[in-house]
Amino acid sequence: MKENIKIPYFPGCTLKTKAKNFEVSAIEASKMIGIELTEIPKWNCCGVVSSLSTDDLMKHIAPVRNLIRVQEMNDSGQANGNRLLTLCSMCFNSMKRTNQRVKNKPEDMKSINDFMYLEKDYLGGVEVIHYFELLDEEILGRIKEKSVKSLKDLKIAPYYGCMLLRPKDIGIDNPEEPSVMENLISSLGGKPVKWDAKSRCCGSYHTVNNKDIVINLAKGIIENARKSGADTIITSCPLCAFNLDNRQKEIIKKDHGFRTMPVFYFSQLMAVAFGLKEEFIGLDGNYIDPKPLLKEKKLI
Amino acid sequence: MSDTQKMVKVYVMGEAYMVPEGSTIVGAFEYAGFQLKRGVGCREGFCGACATVYREKGDYKLKGGLGCQTVVTDEMYIAQIPFVPADKPIYDMDEITPDAGTFMNLYPSVFRCVSCNTCTKACPQDIQVMDYIQAIIKGDIAEAANLSFDCIRCGLCALRCPAEIVQFNAAILAQRLYGKYIAPKSPELEVRANEIIEGKYVKELEELATMEKQKLVDKYYNREIKIS
Amino acid sequence: MPKKITLNDKGIEFLKKIQELSGETITLCDQCGTCSGGCPFVEDMDITPSQIMRKTMLGQTDVMDSKTMWICASCYTCTVRCPRMLDVSKVSEALRQVKLRQAIDKINIDDITPEDANELPSIAVVSAFRKFTG
Known part of the structure; x- marks a missing residue:
């Protein structure tokens, strides 16, 4: 058996505010399978949403600062290895993109390092990974081993959204036919649902000033999951979670016949399967109450 | 002033003046004949009224400081900032909560922060301004209040911020929330x-x-005076 | 007889600007329509992503009046599917940037209602401000 994994971890703003249940469930469930997440010190915004224009370097400063924190942890011996782990898909995408950009464009790296003259230069040695990238055969085996409550009656629709898969050189899996979340669900003993909308955009930040776009997209995604036989949807993105979960309130206002569906962070179902305490599952943080479903399936 | 007093040349709003070496910026202004009505206060570095921006010879950096605390150097370019326009929403402390949502509502510009750290570099009080703004975004109001504790509201952070955040006013809100809801x-x-x-x-x-x-x-x- | 399309100076300048900001060679677009076909937002757009490409390619500056670039949420569905390996989301970003850099914001940040402020996750607000303000 491999040794336990201790890895620098970047939470991001929302895991400290509206998605505390994501963080607590992920940290506690990870402990069960020998993964210790060490929050990096003095982290700042991940730089979301990745700035796409060629000359807009200002928006890449924030992610580089976080990468410097990991570099410092390595230099001082607080961390071993060059990886930075994220749970939030958006943090993953924006930091990995910036990292790739400065590694591929030394002139951009220099501009950013010069601008941040109070920081040590970033040397490009850090690798940004998403939690799902830890899920190799070995870890999936540990998950299977630790799953004391079987999710076998739970039909779960894995929702990837955009940021885990696209663009191709950033994504962690095949952008059209991903399977990493299905593997996780199977290891937990659950049934992954095959469905069409697993990588369809939820509408993202339009939820701030163009709610209707999000309401329509979220409704389509949830109905597709329902049609495909799912009891619930899981995600690793707090913005997708908000749009799919909380925005159901708005969907019902427009469509009185709409049947709500609970939405989980993947880590919450890990915590359920591992039989963790309810405070580590964080069910009160979900908007559509998932307790009736979990009770029906005899999971709590 | 003795005859041997060494003089240095400073530029006030673009015009050259000779002032005694070792003067503070406020002192230099007054020596040069300006009567300061705004942009000066306690002269002890506590009130934050005398925000100044300046450039020193041979240095590309635009620096900020308190006029009463910063000593002039030869060929320094100085401009006094008598007042920093900043939005100051009205709120009822009984109706707000110590979380990120309160700032989203009252100081939404906080969420435009790109972590460039220009605010921290501008702060004459050596406050980690960017860090407290980021703490607000993370919903850590206690951290924001503690980090911003020494703020004297000179406004230099807000003047330099590319995201147009009014850090110093957001800091007051964080401190008030901390005092009312978080501090023991x-x-x-x-x-x-x-x-x-x-x-x-x-x-x-x-x-x-x-x-x-x-x-x-x-x-x-x-x-x-009893000191216990 | 083949007809040659000639762009006027203003058109050439516009195309050049967008190609520069996006880093994409827009003239490589074949107009196959894959981007529009897969775009989850196309229903809410007034012109399609492939029309954005075509208009920009032809230097038609009225593309800036379209709401399409503001509806695009950079989900990169078009990006992974383009047979010409073009990144349409970068073209949208370039178009947005042209407006935003003239200090024309697409969101009034003071419009967030107390109700929304209590509900919205930080990441939504940070993202919207990044995409809609200059």
Whole structure:
């Protein structure tokens, strides 16, 4: 058996505010399978949403600062290895993109390092990974081993959204036919649902000033999951979670016949399967109450 | 001033003046004949009224500082900032909560922060301004209040911010929220507040309010200071 | 007889600007329509992503008046599917940037209602401000 994994971890703003249940469930469930997440010190915004224009370097400063924190942890011996782990898909995408950009464009790296003259230069040695990238055969085996409550009656629709898969050189899996979340669900003993909308955009930040776009997209995604036989949807993105979960309130206002569906962070179902305490599952943080479903399936 | 006093050249709003070496920026202004009505206050580095921006010879950096604390250097370019326009929403402390949502509502610009750290570099108080703005975004109001504690509202952070955040006003809100909702309550404070409400000091206050000026001055200088 | 399309100076300048900001060679677009076909937002757009490409390619500056670039949420569905390996989301970003850099914001940040402020996750607000303010 491999040794336990201790890895620098970047939470991001929302895991400290509206998605505390994501963080607590992920940290506690990870402990069960020998993964210790060490929050990096003095982290700042991940730089979301990745700035796409060629000359807009200002928006890449924030992610580089976080990468410097990991570099410092390595230099001082607080961390071993060059990886930075994220749970939030958006943090993953924006930091990995910036990292790739400065590694591929030394002139951009220099501009950013010069601008941040109070920081040590970033040397490009850090690798940004998403939690799902830890899920190799070995870890999936540990998950299977630790799953004391079987999710076998739970039909779960894995929702990837955009940021885990696209663009191709950033994504962690095949952008059209991903399977990493299905593997996780199977290891937990659950049934992954095959469905069409697993990588369809939820509408993202339009939820701030163009709610209707999000309401329509979220409704389509949830109905597709329902049609495909799912009891619930899981995600690793707090913005997708908000749009799919909380925005159901708005969907019902427009469509009185709409049947709500609970939405989980993947880590919450890990915590359920591992039989963790309810405070580590964080069910009160979900908007559509998932307790009736979990009770029906005899999971709590 | 002695004849051997060394003089340095400074540029105030673009015009050259010779002022004594070792002057503060406020001192240099006054030596040069300006009468400061705004942009000067306690002259001790506490009030934050004398925000100044300047450039030193041979340095590309636009620096900020307090006019009363910053000593002039030869060929320095100086501009006084008498006032920093900043939005200041009205809120009722009883109706807001110590979380990120409150700032989203009252100071939404906080969420535009790109972590460039320009605010921190501009701060004459050596406050980690960017860090407290980021703490607000993370919903860590206690951290924001503690990090911003030394802020004297000179406004240089807000002037330099590319995201147009008014850091110093957001900091007051964080400190108020911390004081009202997060900081441990002091039982002594409550006792004292009740004494005041019940009128324990009314008589003493009235005495002071009606006292002759000279008596009041004497009383002030002969007051007992207890240090416990 | 083949007809040659000639862009006027203003058109050439516009195309050049968008190609520079996006880093994409827009003239490589074949107009196959895959981007529009897969775009989850196309229903809410007034012109399609492939029309954005075509208009920009032809230097038609009225593309800036379209709401399409503001509806695009950079989900990169078009990006992974383009047979010409073009990144349409970068073209949208370039178009947005041209407006935003003239200090024309697409969101009034003071419009967030107290109700929304209590509900919205930080990441939504940070993202919207990044995409809609200059």
